[in-house]
Amino acid sequence: MNIVRVALDLPVPKLFDYLAPDCLESDIGRRVSVPFGKGSRTGVIVGLAAASEQPDAKLKAVTAILRDMPALPADWLALCEFCASYYHTPLGEVTSFALPPMLRRGKLPRIKKALRGAFACLPSAIPITQHAATPSTPAPAPVLPQLMAAQQSAVEAIFTTNGFHAMLLHGVTGSGKTEVYLRAIDRVLARGGQALMLVPEIALTPQLEGRVAARFPGANIVCANSGMTDAARARGFIEALGGRAEIVLGTRLAVFMPLPRLQLIIVDEEHDASFKQQEGLRYSARDVAVWRAHQLNIPIVLGSATPSLETFHHAQPRSAPATVQSQTSHATFPSRGGDSSSPQGVSDSLPGSAVGRCGGGASRYRMLELPERAVAEAMPIVRIVDTRREKLQEGLSAVLLAGLQQRLERGEQSLVFLNRRGYAPVLACPPCGWVSRCRRCAANLVVHLADQRLRCHHCGFEALIPRACPDCGNVDLLPFGRGTQRLEAMLAERFPAARVLRVDRDSASTPKKWQALLATIHAGEADILVGTQMLAKGHDFPLLTLVGAVGADAALFAADFRAPERLFAQLMQVGGRSGRADLPGEVLIQTEYPEHPLYRALVDHDYARFARTQLEERRIAGFPPFSFQAMLRAEARDIEQSLVFLSAARRAAEALAHGVTLYDPVPMRLQRLMTLERGQLLVESLSRPALQAFLAKWMETLYALKMPAGLRWHLDVDPLEF
Ligand code: ADP
Ligand code: ZN
Ligand code: ZN
Numbered sequence: 123m124n125i126v127r128v129a130l131d132l133p134v135p136k137l138f139d140y141l142a143p144d145c146l147e148s149d150i151g152r153r154v155s156v157p158f159g160k161g162s163r164t165g166v167i168v169g170l171a172a173a174s175e176q177p178d179a180k181l182k183a184v185t186a187i188l189r190d191m192p193a194l195p196a197d198w199l200a201l202c203e204f205c206a207s208y209y210h211t212p213l214g215e216v217t218s219f220a221l222p223p224m225l226r227r228g229k230l231p232r233i234k235k236a237l238r239g240a241f242a243c244l245p246s247a248i249p250i251t252q253h254a255a256t257p258s259t260p261a262p263a264p265v266l267p268q269l270m271a272a273q274q275s276a277v278e279a280i281f282t283t284n285g286f287h288a289m290l291l292h293g294v295t296g297s298g299k300t301e302v303y304l305r306a307i308d309r310v311l312a313r314g315g316q317a318l319m320l321v322p323e324i325a326l327t328p329q330l331e332g333r334v335a336a337r338f339p340g341a342n343i344v345c346a347n348s349g350m351t352d353a354a355r356a357r358g359f360i361e362a363l364g365g366r367a368e369i370v371l372g373t374r375l376a377v378f379m380p381l382p383r384l385q386l387i388i389v390d391e392e393h394d395a396s397f398k399q400q401e402g403l404r405y406s407a408r409d410v411a412v413w414r415a416h417q418l419n420i421p422i423v424l425g426s427a428t429p430s431l432e433t434f435h436h437a438q439p440r441s442a443p444a445t446v447q448s449q450t451s452h453a454t455f456p457s458r459g460g461d462s463s464s465p466q467g468v469s470d471s472l473p474g475s476a477v478g479r480c481g482g483g484a485s486r487y488r489m490l491e492l493p494e495r496a497v498a499e500a501m502p503i504v505r506i507v508d509t510r511r512e513k514l515q516e517g518l519s520a521v522l523l524a525g526l527q528q529r530l531e532r533g534e535q536s537l538v539f540l541n542r543r544g545y546a547p548v549l550a551c552p553p554c555g556w557v558s559r560c561r562r563c564a565a566n567l568v569v570h571l572a573d574q575r576l577r578c579h580h581c582g583f584e585a586l587i588p589r590a591c592p593d594c595g596n597v598d599l600l601p602f603g604r605g606t607q608r609l610e611a612m613l614a615e616r617f618p619a620a621r622v623l624r625v626d627r628d629s630a631s632t633p634k635k636w637q638a639l640l641a642t643i644h645a646g647e648a649d650i651l652v653g654t655q656m657l658a659k660g661h662d663f664p665l666l667t668l669v670g671a672v673g674a675d676a677a678l679f680a681a682d683f684r685a686p687e688r689l690f691a692q693l694m695q696v697g698g699r700s701g702r703a704d705l706p707g708e709v710l711i712q713t714e715y716p717e718h719p720l721y722r723a724l725v726d727h728d729y730a731r732f733a734r735t736q737l738e739e740r741r742i743a744g745f746p747p748f749s750f751q752a753m754l755r756a757e758a759r760d761i762e763q764s765l766v767f768l769s770a771a772r773r774a775a776e777a778l779a780h781g782v783t784l785y786d787p788v789p790m791r792l793q794r795l796m797t798l799e800r801g802q803l804l805v806e807s808l809s810r811p812a813l814q815a816f817l818a819k820w821m822e823t824l825y826a827l828k829m830p831a832g833l834r835w836h837l838d839v840d841p842l843e844f
Contacts, residue, residue, distance in 0.1 A: 125174050126184060128154055129202075130165040131218035131226070135210075135825060138165070139174040141183040151193035153221075155185040155228050164188075164228035166217045168199055190230055192363055198380040201414055208413075208814070209839050210821045211403050219403045220378035222355040231356040264337055267496070269305065273298050276490040277305045280386070280423060286416045290392075290437040291425040293492025294501065294727065295698030299425045300330070301496065303388050304337050306423065311341060311368055315385030318370045320377060320407055322394035323659065328637075330390075334371060346372030346379055349633065374399060374407030377414065387415050391659075392424035392433055393691055395842055404838045408433075424487070427698065427729070428691035431740065432747040434733045436486040502669070502700045502707030504725045508716040516612040517604050522670040522710050523616070529668050530620055530649055534705060536668040537651040538609055539658070539696050543626040544568035545608045546601030549576060551591035564794040569601045570628070571611070581796045604673070610652045623648035625657050658695040669700045669709045678718060681791060682844050683745050686720055690732055693724055746840070750810045752817055753841040754824075757798040758833040761789055764801035767833055772803055774823045779805070781812040791844070802844075 126145050127137040140156050142149075147170065154167050162185055174181055202220055206213040218226050233240065269277065276291055293299050307317040321330060335343055344358040344367035361367040363380040370379050374397050389397070389408050397407040408424065415422035424433055495501065507519050515523065518538070529536045548566040549558040558567035560578035567576035569587065577584040590597045601608070610624040623642060630636035642648050646665050651657065677689035693711065701707020711721055723732035741748045754771055756764040768787030775784050785804040793799055807813035821837065829835075 125171040125181070126154060126167045126187075127169040127171055128156055128165040128184075129168050129212075129214035129217045130156070130158065130163055131214045133212060133215065135206075135212045135821070137168060137213065139171065139176055139181060141181050142187060143183075145170060145184075145187060148193060149187050149189070151195060151199055153188040153191075153225065153228055155188065157182050157185060164226065165214060166194065166199075166221075168203075168213065168217070188228060191225075191360055194363070194380055195382060197417060198378075200417060201378065201410070204413055204417075205403065205405055205410060207818075209403060209405055210817055210837050216403055220375075222352065222359045224352040224356040225359060229356075231353040231360070233357065233360075262339070264339075267301065269301070270298060270492075270494065270496060272490075272492045272494070273302050273305075273496075276302045276492065277309075279488060279490055280306045280421050281309060283421070285419045286421070288412055288415065288422050288424065288436070288487040289490050290429055290433055290487045291423050291490045291492065292427070292429060292434075292437075292729075293425075294427045294495065295695065296495040296497050297427075297492035298496035299390070299492060300333065302492070303390065303423065303425065304334070306386055306388070307334075307338070307369060310385045311338065313385065314383065316362070316365070316368055316370070316381045316383045317386045317388070318372075318376065318379065318381060318384060318411075319388040319390065320372060320374065320397070320411060321390045322396040323373060329661070331371060334369060338369065341368045342366055343369045343371060344379075346370060346376035348373065348375060374405075377407040377410050384414075384418055385420050387411050387420065387422040389422070389424045391426055393426045393428055393430040393687075395688070398840075398842045400843065404836070404841075406840060406842075409840065423490075428687075428694050429729075429733070431687055431733055431736055433487065434730075435737055435747045437489040439485055500701070500706060501727050502697050502709050504697060504709040504711065504727070506716045506721050506725060507710050507712045508714075509712050510714050510716075514712075515616075517609070517672050517712075518612075518670070519710075519712050522672075522712065525668050525670065525708065525710060526613075526617065526620075526650060530617060532667075534667040535643070535646070535649060535651065535663060535665040536670065537653060537657060537663075537666055537696070537699070538613065539653060539655075539669060539671045539693075540604070540606055540609055540673050541654050541692065542603075542605045542673060543607070543628055543654055544577070544579070544605035545571040545611075546605055547603040548601070549587065549599050550602050551594060551596050551599050553596050554591060554594040556591050556593040562794070562797045564792055568605065570607065571601075572607055572628070580792060606652050606654060609672075613650050613652065617650065620649040621647065622650045622652065625651055625653035627654070627656060630656060655692050655696070658692055658699065661699065663699050665705070666700045667705045667707050669696055669707070671696065671709070671711045674711060675713050675715060678715060678720065683740070683743070684842065687736060690720055690724065690729070694727075694729065697724075744806075744808075749806050749808055750813045751804060751806045751841060752813060753838040753844075754803045754805070754835060755790070755800060755838065756802075756833060756835040757795075757800045758830070759797075759799065761793060761799035761801060763830060763833055764799055765789070767830070767835065768801050768803045770827065771820075771824055771835075774827070775805070775816070775820050778819045778823075779816055781809055782807040782816045 124141060124143045124145065125139050126142045127139055130138050149167050150169060152167050153164055155162055155164050202216045203213060206216045224231055279289060291299050291302060303319065310317045331345065344361050346355065346358055359379060362370055365382045370376055370381065389411050392408050399405055412422055507521050509519055512519055526536050546569040549569050558576050560567050560581065560583050562583055563578055563580045565578060565580050567578050570577050574587050575584050576587055591599060606624050606626045610622055614622045625639050630639055643651065643663055671693055674689060674693065677685040697709040700709060713721055719735055720732060754768065756767045758764045765787050772784055772787060783806045787801050787803045790800040790802050
């Protein structure tokens with residue numbers, strides 16, 4: 123046993139063997155520095171072997187086994203192996219991604235002496251049983267609200283069943299979900315456990331950090347998100363690994379934090395698209411979190427006011443027609459195939475198999491409803507404004523304008539919600555037909571009047587707004603359409619006495635600017651807010667009593683079948699910002715489709731009805747969650763090259779595809795991005811295991827194909843974007 127098997131961050135699906143005469147069983151999970159090519163690399167030891175398939179003469183020796191921090195535990199390695207196999211990504215790329223950058227490079231952060239327990243001198247990983255919880259320093263106990271009955275039973279539900287179980291905590295903003303999380307965390311800490319809480323975009327929600335810190339004053343709370351410095355991230359990782367972190371609060375990457383005493387996982391706003399990474403390792407942190415809870419045999423709570431349809435579907439009784447007719451009912455996660463490193467029987471015991479254990483009617487996930495707001499005020503009143511027969515003023519209806527005027531007079535705040543930043547989506551020259559196009563992408567350049575620029579929202583290209591048409595010299599160029607900057611300008615003109623504040627990714631480009639904007643809003647120093655979905659996330663605005671949504675219809679007929687789901691979530695979320703404290707809220711939705719079921723459901727605050735109609739449509743169309751998808755994408759200098767590769771990939775797939783539908787390669791909707799021409803090929807199956815088995819074989823053939831220079835491809839399992 124003097125050979126170590128090393129996972130290296132390379133785009134090849136294999137491990138690398140090195141000689142390591144002094145290696146020990148306890149070195150599995152350690153970082154190791156090895157010679158590679160002309161240089162050296164850092165990887166992770168994932169196994170030991172007595173012999174290598176490579177001839178001995180070819181084996182090189184490791185440079186150093188890094189024993190300066192505890193080894194990564196077996197369950198962490200298994201988690202990475204699961205991701206490697208499920209997302210068909212080389213293990214070395216996964217382990218590398220799962221480590222904070224500093225540790226990935228073989229370095230260690232400097233640790234202050236004051237930190238409890240110097241990890242550096244620890245000889246190896248601390249066995250879980252020997253490591254007691256860090257006793258919380260006594261601190262003034264916060265005064266806790268008396269739980270409502272629904273909250274109480276939700277907390278009980280988390281702890282009444284032992285072992286793995288997944289719950290959907292469904293309740294509108296203000297229904298007390300966070301309070302339920304905090305109570306559950308409290309119990310876990312009391313038992314000496316660790317809790318992991320995933321949230322979307324923690325940069326936008328330091329208030330949650332504050333709330334958790336205030337509730338657990340003595341606890342060791344570790345944050346994990348990409349906005350932190352390398353050293354801080356590495357320190358947090360080591361705190362978690364050493365068992366000293368009690369609560370880990372983070373964005374999607376936190377799902378990879380090693381936690382030897384993990385007893386509870388919470389995923390807040392589980393529907394949020396930011397849990398899915400769109401490049402590199404294209405994982406869904408929510409899905410991986412469910413797998414991890416299963417792996418560790420612990421409970422997981424998925425919370426949302428507008429759950430993803432996948433999660434909502436899992437929380438429906440299985441006798442519902444929507445599930446009975448589908449053939450997919452026992453495949454929430456795939457088996458690891460014949461791979462012996464997989465935990466035993468994963469495919470049988472994952473959420474999908476609740477059927478087997480609980481009999482016919484049981485759902486995979488338990489539904490925990492919080493039907494009322496915890497705080498006194500009622501839900502906002504949602505009204506539909508039919509704009510079909512009205513001449514709008516800069517896109518705003520008379521009803522909305524009157525509502526804004528009324529709030530101004532009463533000294534209350536309003537918000538006009540438009541999910542499109544910039545001044546106008548395009549600049550055009552009507553006489554000759556010129557429009558502002560990005561040179562690198564198949565997209566229009568957006569007019570940003572605030573800084574006199576044209577900007578591509580896809581690749582970041584920017585140019586000064588031309589004084590005259592580049593084609594014909596005409597100086598009367600016209601911005602077409604409407605973005606937040608234009609609305610802002612129009613509102614400022616229309617309501618000269620009002621303080622109009624725009625909140626979008628341009629005005630809140632740094633966390634500091636974002637905090638300043640929030641402070642302005644909270645201080646009541648703004649009357650009319652103009653904002654994108656940025657404003658919809660997790661913030662309470664006590665003075666806000668009116669929300670007007672404009673331009674929402676576009677999402678109703680978008681090519682992406684998930685667009686209505688996202689629209690509903692956004693409108694519900696943005697509406698939830700209004701009507702807190704003692705001021706009732708009102709939401710006005712401008713639309714040309716006043717009878718659309720999505721809007722009707724919003725009026726009734728009936729997410730479940732919306733979700734059921736959407737699920738029925740998806741069932742008929744054979745879309746997820748009634749089918750399982752993966753997308754192969756390719757990019758090259760010209761579209762032909764991409765499509766030729768995808769066609770070859772499709773031909774290679776034909777012999778392998780059993781129970782899997784192969785679609786035709788097509789150019790992507792945004793065909794050109796950053797000068798690369800992109801195509802995609804969708805594959806789909808009614809069975810997740812069938813899809814996974816196919817993908818495994820398919821990827822082997824693709825890795826073996828000779829790629830033309832300049833062509834890149836990747837696979838996206840459970841893609842969210844089309
Ligand atoms: P959500 O996470 O669903 O938006 P929160 O847990 O943040 O809801 O609760 C909304 C507000 O109500 C918070 O200010 C919280 O402190 C308060 N709250 C929650 N539960 C209760 C309760 N049982 N009694 C009184 N206030 C509560
Ligand atoms: Zn561009
Ligand atoms: Zn022109």
